[in-house]
Amino acid sequence: MELKTINKIIAILIILANFYFVPASYTTIQDGGGAMGLGIIIVPILFSINLLIIPALLTFVRKFSDSLPLFVVLILGLLWILFWLHLFS
Numbered sequence: 041m042e043l044k045t046i047n048k049i050i051a052i053l054i055i056l057a058n059f060y061f062v063p064a065s066y067t068t069i070q071d072g073g074g075a076m077g078l079g080i081i082i083v084p085i086l087f088s089i090n091l092l093i094i095p096a097l098l099t100f101v102r103k104f105s106d107s108l109p110l111f112v113v114l115i116l117g118l119l120w121i122l123f124w125l126h127l128f129s
Contacts, residue, residue: 042106043106043108043111044105044106046111047099047105047106047107047110047111047114048099048100048105050096050099050111050114050115050118051095051096051097051099051100051114052096053118054092054093054096054114054117054118054121055093055096055097057089057118057121057125058089058090058092058093060125061086061089061090061121061124062090064086064128065083065086065087065090068080068082068083068086069083085124088120089117089120089121089124092114092117092120092121095110095113095114095117096114096117098110099114
């Protein structure tokens with residue numbers, strides 16, 4: 041498989057995972073972190089996952105589609121997402 045194809049597959053997985061994490065970020069902020077406010081501790085983690093949308097969208101730009109540094113960022117981001125999905129579920 042080409043690097044361009046792998047980058048696009050990983051980017052799509054990151055975008056799909058953010059369909060779960062963006063509403064989680066919104067509800068955590070809206071609720072003020074829950075009853076005692078301890079849910080606010082998770083907001084920086086959720087924002088770091090939400091920010092992975094930027095490199096995922098850059099993958100679909102022709103200039104960055106076969107970029108090796110972008111591939112490394114996407115792989116590390118996907119591992120980060122999978123780690124937190126495992127803990128949240």
